[in-house]
Amino acid sequence: MAWRDRWVDPWEAGSYLKSSPVYGILWNRASSSPSLQRIDENGDTITLSSSNFDNHPLWGGMRRCTLDSSGNPTYGSDAKGTGLTLTSDYCMVEIPGCYAASYRDGDYQGLLLGTRPFESDYVTSVWHPAFY
Numbered sequence: 011m012a013w014r015d016r017w018v019d020p021w022e023a024g025s026y027l028k029s030s031p032v033y034g035i036l037w038n039r040a041s042s043s044p045s046l047q048r049i050d051e052n053g054d055t056i057t058l059s060s061s062n063f064d065n066h067p068l069w070g071g072m073r074r075c076t077l078d079s080s081g082n083p084t085y086g087s088d089a090k091g092t093g094l095t096l097t098s099d100y101c102m103v104e105i106p107g108c109y110a111a112s113y114r115d116g117d118y119q120g121l122l123l124g125t126r127p128f129e130s131d132y133v134t135s136v137w138h139p140a141f142y
Contacts, residue, residue: 030067032135033058034122041117051122051130053115067125071106107141
């Protein structure tokens with residue numbers, strides 16, 4: 011069974027897929043500033059609160075677990091892994107699979123991530139290769 015097939019997100023399974031926002035960053039490659047702009051799938055600048063970020067299915071769905079020698083996960087009582095014994099098994103952070111896209115427009119480089127496929131004037135997303 012593929013990892014993404016067994017993932018059950020913190021929201022009702024699948025209820026966010028069509029409405030989950032796509033978040034990304036935009037980098038001005040010509041600028042000496044390391045600052046990045048947060049953008050949506052259309053390249054428009056957005057302002058995120060910690061609640062927007064923490065409750066997004068992609069970042070809010072990360073959780074610590076341990077794996078036994080067969081690769082079976084055991085989860086703690088929360089995303090931090092409270093209650094896990096971290097000394098006897100392999101410890102990891104499970105990251106929900108995502109769709110990704112990147113684009114370059116002049117001096118600007120954009121990177122977008124989301125839990126659903128997305129398309130805009132700039133890009134069409136693909137399932138991120140790390141999750142095959």
